[in-house]
Amino acid sequence: MTFVMDPLLYPSIVKHGKQLDFHEFSNKVAPYTFGYPPVNNQSFPGLRKQVQRSFHLLQGDSLTPLTESMMGNLMLVFRQDHLGQDGGWRSGSMYDFCHSVMFEATLLTMYGRPPAGRRHGGLDALRDDFISFDNKFPLLIAQIPIWLLGRTKAVRDKLIRFFLPVSCWSNMSQFIRRRAEMFEQYDALRDVDxxxxxxxxxxxxxxxxxxxxFWALYHLVSHPAALQAVRQEIQDVLQQDGVGWNRDGDVTLSRQQLERLLYLESAIRESLRLSSAxxxxxxxxEDFSLRLDGERSVAVRKGDFIALYPQSMHLDPEVYEEPQTFRFDRYTQDGQQKTDFYKNGQKLRYYLMxxxxxxxxxxGRHFALNEIKQFVSLLLLYFDLQLEDGQPRASLDPSRAGLGILLPNVDVRFRYRLRTQQLD
Ligand code: HEM
Incomplete structure (x- = not known):
């Protein structure tokens, strides 16, 4: 595998999308990891294309109903699980808190709710299974035989079976509905597939x-001045739009309002920079000559692997001053999003990946940013938040380096209580 380390050369790789393909890799590892048959053209003609096309239902105009639905579901889970009791500090584990709320609200937003009731039953057990599967995820991606991984196959089967009654759930997202319809066209796909x-x-x-x-919340709670600036921004956006809010009422932040939360967006981007690997x-x-810049090109053979590892750019002191420090406003400048970052005096086309x-x-990137903004906004509006004293700082657990956002090495105890201060 060849790693391209100079971020100024990233555009040369990205623009060769046809010759340097991601799906050859993902189409091999994803079916193995999640337990469905490979989506190749012989058995399922046209399916791969349809799957790709379905992704537009996570973006553009479709992002609005998705974001609205997520807001309602977050509010539902918050209200029923966390806003009921009044007064006094409560304590919890921050990663677990984020996991339980985001997991359920996302599940409801994507897949809808069961025929009876507004929430699915058995979610704690489902989450435990999900976490146990997720812990083995790096090994599955490395294609370690699943039978060597203890109960992982049984746990994955249980997780898959959770979705067997999906067709009778209501309020499903357009994205999942479209995918369900698409799968119905293929007789060779069994219900379990x-x-x-x-x-x-x-x-x-x-x-x-x-x-x-987790990282967005953790960094904000660890930096009270940043937390205060972000909270003020959220309150200002609500106030400017004349949206009264008090803790007994539900908050709604529209897609347009979320777009105006520049400090919050910057804080989330900054935590992504620090935690993404x-x-x-x-x-x-095919065999071809990969032009790197004006002077250099290299010969690439069919089947060669080329990799970018943007974490090295995210932590490069030439690109980001004090790269290990969380600066919540790093991606803002003069009330706008900051997009100019440099290496060797040249502006980088890709600086956060x-x-x-x-x-x-x-x-799902736009939806992800929106839902993290919604979650953090609700927490900051409704609660005072503090880390409990005497804990070690959370650092990155490297065990899934290469595969996405790194988990914290420990969970973090925190305290939260309903805020008394309210907006009119
Ligand atoms: C912070 C949250 C997220 C991060 C950091 C993230 C990151 C990534 C990365 C790195 C890839 C591989 C892209 C490539 O190598 O070119 C990917 C693919 C994908 N992500 Fe996300 N993702 C996030 C949230 C989401 C959400 C909320 C969804 C919603 C369903 C989603 C759906 C997908 C899908 C379907 C693919 C496969 C795309 C394909 O096969 O072409 N992601 N994501």
């Missing part, structure tokens, strides 16, 4: 988002 595809999308939609949410892997589809690159860039 369709359910495995659904499970894969559940993993894609929370596997990185939950740790990203995604590797962009591409496989050469937690979501991959090129045409296979994560299709």
């Amino acid at each position: 369709k359910a495995a595809h659904h499970f894969a999308i559940l993993w894609a939609s929370v596997g990185n988002t939950v740790p990203a949410t 995604s590797m962009n892997i591409r496989v050469a589809q 937690p979501f991959g690159s090129g045409s296979t860039k994560c299709p």
Whole structure:
């Protein structure tokens, strides 16, 4: 595998999307990891194309109903689980808190709710299974035989079976509805295969988002001045729009309002910069000469692997001053988003890459940013937040380096209580 380390050369790799393909790699490892049959053209003609096309239902106009639905579901989970009791500090484990709220709200947003009731039953057990599967995720991606991984196969089967009754759930997102209809066109797909595809999308939609949410919250709670600036910004946006808010009422932040939260967006981007370790892997589809810059080109053979590892750029002191420091406003400048970052005096086209690159860039990235903004906004509006004293700082657990957002090495105890201060 060849690593391209100079970020000024990233555009040369990204623009060769046809010759340097991501899907050859992902089409091999994803079916193995999630337990569905490979989506190749012989058995399922046209399916791969349809799957790709379905991704637009996570973006553009479709992002609005998705974001609205997520807001309602976050509010539902918050209200029923965390806003009920009044007064006094409560304590919890921050990663677990983020996981339980984001997992359930995302599941409801993507897949809808059961025929009876507004929430699915048995979610704690489902989450435990998900976490146990997720812990083995790096080994599965490395294609370690699943039978060597203890109970992982049994746990994965249980997770897949959760999606067997999906067709009778209501309020499903357009994205999942479209995928369910698409799978119905293929007789060769068994119900359990369709359910495995659904499970894969559940993993894609929370596997990185939950740790990203944790890091955004953790950095803000660890930096009270940043937290205060972000909280003020959220309150200002609500006030400017004349949206009264008090803790007994529900908050709604529209897609347009979320777009105006520049400090919050910057804080999330900054935590993504510090925690993301995604590797962009591409496989050469033919022999060709890869032009790197004006002077250099290299010969690439069919089947060669080329990789970008943007974490080295994210932590490069030439690109980012004091790269290990969390600066919540690093991506803002004069009330706008800051987009100019330099290496060797040249402006970088790609300076922040937690979501991959090129045409296979994560299709859920806009939704992910919105849902993290919604979650953090709700917490900051409703609660005073503090880390408990005497704990070691959370650092990055490197065990899934190359695969996305790194998890914290320890969970962190924190305290939260309903705020008394309210907006009118
Ligand atoms: C902070 C959260 C997230 C991060 C950091 C993230 C990151 C990534 C990365 C690095 C890739 C591979 C892209 C490449 O190598 O070119 C990817 C692919 C993907 N992501 Fe995300 N993602 C996040 C959230 C989401 C969400 C919320 C969804 C919603 C369903 C989602 C759906 C997908 C899908 C379906 C793919 C496969 C795309 C393809 O096969 O072309 N992701 N993501």
